[in-house]
Amino acid sequence: MTELQFTLNGSPRRVADQPAHRMTLDWLRAQGLRATKEGCAEGDCGACTVLLDRGQTRADGTPDWRAVCACILPLAQLDGCRVVTTEGLSDGQGQPHPAQTAMAEQFATQCGYCSPGFVMSLAAIATRPERDDDSLMDALAGNLCRCTGYRPILDAARSLPVTQPRPNDPALDAGQQDRRTTRLDYTAPDGGRFVAPTTLDELAALRAALPDAWLWAGGTDLGLKVTKDGAHPPTILSLDRLDALHEVRSTDDGGLVVGAAAPYADMLDRLAALAPDLASYFRRLGGAQIRNIGTVGGNLGTASPIGDSLPALIALDAGVELIGPRGRRRVAAADFVTGYRQTVMAADDLIAAIRVPPPTPGSRFAGYKIAKRVDQDISGVSGCFRIAVADDGTVAELRAAFGGVAPRPLRATGTEAFLTGKPWTRETARAARSAVLEDISPISDARGTADYRKAVAANLVERLWHDTAGQGVTRLEAL
Structure with missing residues (x-):
C-alpha cells in the first residue's frame, strides 16, 4: 500500500x-x-x-x-x-x-x-x-x-x-472501514515506512525483521522525539489496528483488564466503577486530547520515575502482562520498573495488558498527584494507597506507592509495615513520617527540592487519614 x-x-x-x-x-x-x-x-x-x-x-x-x-x-x-x-x-x-x-x-x-x-x-x-x-x-x-x-x-x-x-x-x-481492519504498510518516497499490523503474529515478525523500528502506541511521548529533537525513525510500527491490545473489560470477579494500546479515555468509566478516586486520579494525566490517544502501556514502557500510572497500579496490586518470543508472562506492577528508565522487559518483549484485581473487601483507593498546576502538568510527587480498616479501628491492610521520590516509582513497604495493625488515627499517620523517609530517596530538580518531596510524601499519609477516617469514618465500606 x-x-x-x-x-x-x-x-x-x-x-x-x-x-x-x-x-x-x-x-x-x-x-x-x-x-x-x-x-x-x-x-x-x-x-x-x-x-x-x-x-x-x-x-x-x-x-x-x-x-x-x-x-x-x-x-x-x-x-x-x-x-x-x-x-x-x-x-x-x-x-x-x-x-x-x-x-x-x-x-x-x-x-x-x-x-x-x-x-x-x-x-x-x-x-x-x-x-x-x-x-x-x-x-x-x-x-x-x-x-x-x-x-x-x-x-x-x-x-x-x-x-x-x-x-x-x-x-x-x-x-x-475495511482499511481500518487491514494491515497498513505505507512506504514514503524517502524510504521511511509506517506499518500498522492487525495481528500479534504480524507484529512479532515485523519486529524481528525491523529491529530499528519505533513501536508506536499513542505517541504522546515518542512524538516529541520527532517534533522537538528532529528524529526521523526509519520505520514506525503502529499498534493502532491491533484489536488484541485495545480490549478494556471488567472480569467476572470484579477486576479489570486494560489492553496496553487502549487509550486512557476508553478505560475511565470502568476505572470509576472499580474505584471513583481511581478515575479522578487518571483524569489528571494530560488533557482530553492526550487521553484520547495516550495509552497506559506507553506510560509504563517509558519507565519514568514520575510516570503517573505505575504508583496507582502498584497500590492496586496490578499485574503487567508481557508477550514475546518466549511466550506470555505476568509480572507484578511493583516489580516492572527496575531502575531509572529500566524495566524487566527483554528487547523483544511487548506489554500486552494490565490486569487489576478486584478491590479487597472493605478497602478504599486514594490517589494524589502533586504538581504546580491541577491540569496539564507533570507530577512533582505522587502517592497512591489502598487501605482497609478493621472494625476495631486498626489498619487491616495497606498498600502504598510513591512516584517522583526515587529513580523509579516504588512500593513503600516500610510505610506499610509501620501502619498495618496500628490504630488509624491522626497521631499514627503523623508518626509514619519516619517510615516514609526510610522508603524514599528523592533528588532536587526543576519540579521541587529533595526536602520538599520528603515533606510532601510524608504529608500524603496524613492526607490519607483526613480523607478516610478524618471525618469520623472508622469502618471503610466495601467499594
Whole structure:
C-alpha cells in the first residue's frame, strides 16, 4: 500500500508523497489549513486540536468523534478515518458550527491564537448530551488561553446544543472501514515506512525483521522525539489496528483488564466503577486530547520515575502482562520498573495488558498527584494507597506507592509495615513520617527540592487519614 486515504472536512484525500513520520499538523498547514496552530509541539496547549473519527460508535449509535492533538499525530494514522479542522466545522453551506457562534457571542476570544483549538474542543463536547461543569472543565483542560480567561469560554461551552460536526457528511463508508481492519504498510518516497499490523503474529515478525523500528502506541511521548529533537525513525510500527491490545473489560470477579494500546479515555468509566478516586486520579494525566490517544502501556514502557500510572497500579496490586518470543508472562506492577528508565522487559518483549484485581473487601483507593498546576502538568510527587480498616479501628491492610521520590516509582513497604495493625488515627499517620523517609530517596530538580518531596510524601499519609477516617469514618465500606 503506497498511499494513505482519509476524509478531510468532508472531502476524500489520497496522500502518497509524505514522509512516514510527518505529523498531521505540519501537513494541514501546508495544505493552507492554517487555523490549526502550533503552540508547543508536544500536546500541551491544544492550539492544534482537530476532531478524529476512527469509525467507532458510542452507545447511542453516534460517531465517536474525539479531540486530538495534531502536532503529535502521525499523518499515516489518519488512514481510513475522518478528520475535521476548524475550517471544516460549518454545515457545508456556510453556516458556522454552534461552537464558533458561541465563542463569538460570549466574547470568548481576544488575540485569537488559541481560539480554533478551543472551538474544536467545544465541538467535541457538543456531541455529548450529558455534561456538567466538571465535564466541561475536564474537556477544556487540554487547551491553553493566555488572554481571555476561561469564564467566557465556559459560558460558550454551557450554551452549546447537542450537535455533530458536519452533520451533513456521511459516516465512514465501507471502504474506509475495511482499511481500518487491514494491515497498513505505507512506504514514503524517502524510504521511511509506517506499518500498522492487525495481528500479534504480524507484529512479532515485523519486529524481528525491523529491529530499528519505533513501536508506536499513542505517541504522546515518542512524538516529541520527532517534533522537538528532529528524529526521523526509519520505520514506525503502529499498534493502532491491533484489536488484541485495545480490549478494556471488567472480569467476572470484579477486576479489570486494560489492553496496553487502549487509550486512557476508553478505560475511565470502568476505572470509576472499580474505584471513583481511581478515575479522578487518571483524569489528571494530560488533557482530553492526550487521553484520547495516550495509552497506559506507553506510560509504563517509558519507565519514568514520575510516570503517573505505575504508583496507582502498584497500590492496586496490578499485574503487567508481557508477550514475546518466549511466550506470555505476568509480572507484578511493583516489580516492572527496575531502575531509572529500566524495566524487566527483554528487547523483544511487548506489554500486552494490565490486569487489576478486584478491590479487597472493605478497602478504599486514594490517589494524589502533586504538581504546580491541577491540569496539564507533570507530577512533582505522587502517592497512591489502598487501605482497609478493621472494625476495631486498626489498619487491616495497606498498600502504598510513591512516584517522583526515587529513580523509579516504588512500593513503600516500610510505610506499610509501620501502619498495618496500628490504630488509624491522626497521631499514627503523623508518626509514619519516619517510615516514609526510610522508603524514599528523592533528588532536587526543576519540579521541587529533595526536602520538599520528603515533606510532601510524608504529608500524603496524613492526607490519607483526613480523607478516610478524618471525618469520623472508622469502618471503610466495601467499594
